[in-house]
Amino acid sequence: MTSTPDSTGTAPDDRKDRFATLTFEREVAAPLSVLWQAWTAPAARMVWAAPAPSVTVEFLEADSRVGGREVSLCKVEGQPDIRCEVGWLELQPALRSVNYEVVSSEGMTQSAALVTADFSGTDARSRLVVTVQLSSLAKAMEAGYRQGFGAGLDNLAGVAQRTMVLERVIQAPRSLVWGAWMNPETLPQWWGPDGFSCRTTRIDLRAGGDWVFDMIAPDGTVFPNHHRYGEVLPEERLGYTLLWGENGPKHADAWAAFEDRDGATKVTLGMVFTTVSEFQEAKGFGAEKLGQQTLGKLDRFVASR
Incomplete structure (x- = not known):
């Protein structure tokens, strides 16, 4: 039929x-x-x-x-x-x-x-x-x-399999945490693990902008960095690309998200490494612990404001 x-x-x-x-x-x-x-x-x-x-x-x-x-x-x-x-x-x-x-x-x-x-x-x-x-x-x-x-x-x-996620609840309002992160004057003051400092070449934290800087270890070792900012949604999230030095090879796509937690702020920092080997290498040298130290410095910074 x-x-x-x-x-x-x-x-x-x-x-x-x-x-x-x-x-x-x-x-x-x-x-x-x-x-x-x-x-x-x-x-x-x-x-x-x-x-x-x-x-x-x-x-x-x-x-x-x-x-x-x-x-x-x-x-x-x-x-x-x-x-x-x-x-x-x-x-x-x-x-x-x-x-x-x-x-x-x-x-x-x-x-x-x-x-x-x-x-x-x-x-x-x-x-x-x-x-x-x-x-x-x-x-x-x-x-x-x-x-x-x-x-x-x-x-x-x-x-x-090549994504790293770090979370921390910071005892401060989301507006204050966001402000400390997205202010070109304050971001370099707390960014990086304990004992590290930042030396900025240029910084523009708007969508389409970038931050070119060196991270300087306690022993004086210099680590060139370049963050390129894609999405910036105020007090919600930002997305950026991590490069090895100015216009260098990409090693991760990253994001930070900010959520209210009864007057506190939950910060989620995520990174998708370009390859599994880069992810394993980062885990091997303690990137998760160092990343938590960075969020801890943010916590202490906003507490002092």
């Missing part, structure tokens, strides 16, 4: 092929808290979002809070841009996220989906199960979702 189109112009059998429930599972060699940050932090999502080297993903908006949305353009040379809008509906840290996703091209909606991500794990390993309830308005979307989500989650697993 041959199916005939209904009043929408779509054959009944055709409609059945446009609804699907897809499930993806990944075991990740990274702590649960790190995987959560890699999944939700905009700076990390920008690192793993592209499903293939031939694809460029440009983020137009990125707000990973309940009620916030993320808008990106997926670009492939010679093809129309694909627009993806993600809206965050539920965020239970290190447990579950729920978001909607609408994909369109040339002003026409291609698909809509409800995406549920469930997290579990320990301080050593973690597990992610992503369920996609897909409604397609264009053909072949299920295959595209399987390929795109599969590749993206493979990227995510790799990114999580």
Whole structure:
């Protein structure tokens, strides 16, 4: 029997092929808290979002809070841009996220989906199960979702394995903590581990600006640094790139997030290292401990204001 189109112009059998429930599972060699940050932090999502080297993903908006949305353009040379809008509906840290996703091209909606991500794990390993309830308005979307989500989650697993996350609750209002971080006069006063000082060449903490400086160790060793600032969302978060010296090789994509905690401020500092070997080298020389010392200096600095 041959199916005939209904009043929408779509054959009944055709409609059945446009609804699907897809499930993806990944075991990740990274702590649960790190995987959560890699999944939700905009700076990390920008690192793993592209499903293939031939694809460029440009983020137009990125707000990973309940009620916030993320808008990106997926670009492939010679093809129309694909627009993806993600809206965050539920965020239970290190447990579950729920978001909607609408994909369109040339002003026409291609698909809509409800995406549920469930997290579990320990301080050593973690597990992610992503369920996609897909409604397609264009053909072949299920295959595209399987390929795109599969590749993206493979990227995510790799990114999580080279991501370092540091957290500290600072007993000061968020406005004061943000002000100490984003003031070109005060940032060099506290930045760096215990005993280190900063010598600034130039500093512009606005989006598109940079900070070129030397970190000087207690023994006088000089470590050239260059931070390039991408996103600056006042009192919420900033994203920046870490370079080895002025215009040197990139060694990490980083972000800092600031959250109210009953009059105090939770600061989350994250870094996605360029390679796993760089991540392992940083862990080997005690980067986590040194980073906590830096946040401790920030804590003491704001306490003295």
